[in-house]
Amino acid sequence: MLVTIIVLAIVALLILLLMARMPVALSLGLSGAVGLAVLQGTTYTTNVLGSVPFSATASFSLTIIPMFILMGMLAMRARIAEHVFAIANHFVSRFPGGLGVATVMACAGFSAVSGSSIGTAATMSKLSVGEMRAYGYPAALATGIVAIAGTLGVIIPPSTFLVLYAIMTGESVAQMLAAGIIPGLLTAAGYITYILILGHRQIVRNDVGLADVVVEARAAAATAARGGAGEPAPVHSASVDAALHAAPTTGVVRQSYGLTARTLPWRGLVRLGVIFLIILGGMFSGVFTSTESAAIAAFVALLILLWEFRRAGVASLWSNVKGALLDTAQTTSMVFMILVGSSIFSTFLIAAHVPDTITTWIAGLDIPPLLTIGLLLLLLLPLGTALDEISVLIITIPIIYPVAMELGFDGVWLGLMIVKLTAIGMVTPPVGMTCFVVSGATGVPTETVFRGVLPLMSMDIIVSAVLFFVPAIVLWLPSLVAQTAG
Numbered sequence: 001m002l003v004t005i006i007v008l009a010i011v012a013l014l015i016l017l018l019m020a021r022m023p024v025a026l027s028l029g030l031s032g033a034v035g036l037a038v039l040q041g042t043t044y045t046t047n048v049l050g051s052v053p054f055s056a057t058a059s060f061s062l063t064i065i066p067m068f069i070l071m072g073m074l075a076m077r078a079r080i081a082e083h084v085f086a087i088a089n090h091f092v093s094r095f096p097g098g099l100g101v102a103t104v105m106a107c108a109g110f111s112a113v114s115g116s117s118i119g120t121a122a123t124m125s126k127l128s129v130g131e132m133r134a135y136g137y138p139a140a141l142a143t144g145i146v147a148i149a150g151t152l153g154v155i156i157p158p159s160t161f162l163v164l165y166a167i168m169t170g171e172s173v174a175q176m177l178a179a180g181i182i183p184g185l186l187t188a189a190g191y192i193t194y195i196l197i198l199g200h201r202q203i204v205r206n207d208v209g210l211a212d213v214v215v216e217a218r219a220a221a222a223t224a225a226r227g228g229a230g231e232p233a234p235v236h237s238a239s240v241d242a243a244l245h246a247a248p249t250t251g252v253v254r255q256s257y258g259l260t261a262r263t264l265p266w267r268g269l270v271r272l273g274v275i276f277l278i279i280l281g282g283m284f285s286g287v288f289t290s291t292e293s294a295a296i297a298a299f300v301a302l303l304i305l306l307w308e309f310r311r312a313g314v315a316s317l318w319s320n321v322k323g324a325l326l327d328t329a330q331t332t333s334m335v336f337m338i339l340v341g342s343s344i345f346s347t348f349l350i351a352a353h354v355p356d357t358i359t360t361w362i363a364g365l366d367i368p369p370l371l372t373i374g375l376l377l378l379l380l381l382p383l384g385t386a387l388d389e390i391s392v393l394i395i396t397i398p399i400i401y402p403v404a405m406e407l408g409f410d411g412v413w414l415g416l417m418i419v420k421l422t423a424i425g426m427v428t429p430p431v432g433m434t435c436f437v438v439s440g441a442t443g444v445p446t447e448t449v450f451r452g453v454l455p456l457m458s459m460d461i462i463v464s465a466v467l468f469f470v471p472a473i474v475l476w477l478p479s480l481v482a483q484t485a486g
Contacts, residue, residue: 025342048347070298072119084268088101103124117154120152121153125143139448140448147435151427155180194455335390355402359406373409413474413475435449
C-alpha cells in the first residue's frame with residue numbers, strides 16, 4: 001500500500017512539473033530520482049543517476065536515430081518536399097479538395113525520407129497552407145490537414161519511433177519499419193477520403209488569387225509578431241525550432257503553377273525514391289544493416305543537397321549544410337535527453353514493481369486477452385494529452401510489452417499499434433506538438449488548428465480499429481522481410 005502511495009505521489013509530481021513548464025526530460029528525470037530516493041535511498045539513487053545516462057544512450061544501435069534525423073534535415077533543405085508537393089498538386093488539384101489531397105500525398109512522400117512528424121508538419125505548413133487558404137480553405141481545415149498528415153512521419157518508414165521501439169524491445173528494426181508501410185498508406189487514404197467526401201464542402205470561395213492570400217498571410221504573421229490575437233502558444237522544443245528554421249517558404253512552390261507534366265520537377269520524386277530504396281531495399285535485401293542503411297541514406301541526401309545548390313555559390317551551399325548539421329544536433333540532443341530522463345523514470349517504475357504488479361493484476365482478470373491489450377493501448381491516448389510522444393513511448397513500452405508477450409501477441413504488431421496511437425496523441429490537445437508546430441509556422445491560433453484536426457481524427461480511429469482487429473494487415477510485409485532474412 002505504501003509503494004502504491006509513493007508511485008501516485010511521484011506521478012502527481014511529474015504532472016506538476018510539466019504544468020510548471022519544466023522541460024520534459026528534466027521533469028521525468030527529477031521525478032524519477034525523487035521516487036528512487038524515497039524507495040531505495042540516496043546511495044542507490046546516485047548510482048542510478050551515474051549509470052543510467054550512459055547505459056541508456058551508449059548503444060551503437062542508437063546511432064540510427066541521428067542518421068535518420070540528419071537525412072531528414074538534409075532532405076528538407078534539398079527541396080524534395082517542394083517538388084513532391086508540386087507534382088501531387090498538378091495531378092489532383094482539379095478534384096474537389098484537390099489541394100488538401102495533394103498536401104496529404106506530399107506529407108506521405110516526404111515522410112518516407114524525413115522520418116519526422118515535426119519536420120514534415122513544419123515543411124508542409126510553409127508550402128501548402130497559404131495555397132489552400134488562397135483557394136477558399138478555412139484556416140481550421142487547411143492547418144488541420146497539415147497537422148494530422150504530418151503524423152504520417154512517425155508511421156511511414158524511416159520512423160524514429162518505430163526504430164526506438166525496436167531497439168527497446170529487441171524486435172527486428174527492418175520488420176518494424178516494414179510494418180509501418182501499409183498502415184501509413186491506409187491512414188493517408190483515410191485522410192484523402194475525408195477531404196474528398198466531407199472536407200471539400202467547407203471550401204467557401206475560389207475566386208481569390210494566390211497573391212491575395214500571401215498578403216493576408218503576411219498581415220496575420222505581422223499581427224502575431226506584435227502579440228495580436230492570432231499569436232500561437234509558444235513551443236519550447238529544440239526539434240520544433242530546428243524544423244521551423246529549416247522549412248522553406250511558399251515562394252518556390254508558386255513558381256510550379258502553370259507547369260506541364262513534362263516540365264514538373266520530377267527530380268524530386270526520383271530523389272525521394274532513391275533514398276527510400278536505399279533505406280528499405282538495402283535492409284530487406286540484406287545488403288545493408290539498418291544502421292548502415294540510415295548512414296548511406298544520409299550521405300545520399302547530402303549529395304542531393306550539394307547538387308541542388310551547386311549553382312547557388314559556396315556561401316549558400318555551406319549555409320544549408322551547416323544549418324542541417326546544427327538542426328540535427330539540436331533535435332538529436334533533445335531526443336537523447338528525453339531518453340535519459342525517461343530511462344530514469346522507468347527505473348523508478350521497475351524499482352516500484354509497477355510492470356510486474358500490472359502484469360499480475362491483468363493476468364488475474366477474467367477478460368479476453370484482446371480486450372486486455374485494447375484497454376492498455378487506449379491508455380496511451382490520455383497520456384498523450386499530458387506528455388510528449390517520445391516520453392509516452394519510453395515509459396509505456398516496459399509496461400505494455402511484457403503483458404502482451406505474456407498473453408501471446410506479436411511484438412511487431414504491438415509496436416505498430418503503440419506508435420499509431422502515439423501519433424494520434426501528437427494532435428490531441430492540450431500538448432499536441434504537431435499542432436503547435438503548424439501554428440508557429442503559419443501564425444494561425446493553436447485552438448484553430450486543434451479544431452481542424454478533430455474531424456480528421458475520426459479516420460485515425462477507424463484505421464486504428466481495422467489494424468487492431470486485423471493484425472494480418474500489419475504483419476504481411478514484416479513476414480516477407482523475415483523470410484528474406486531467413
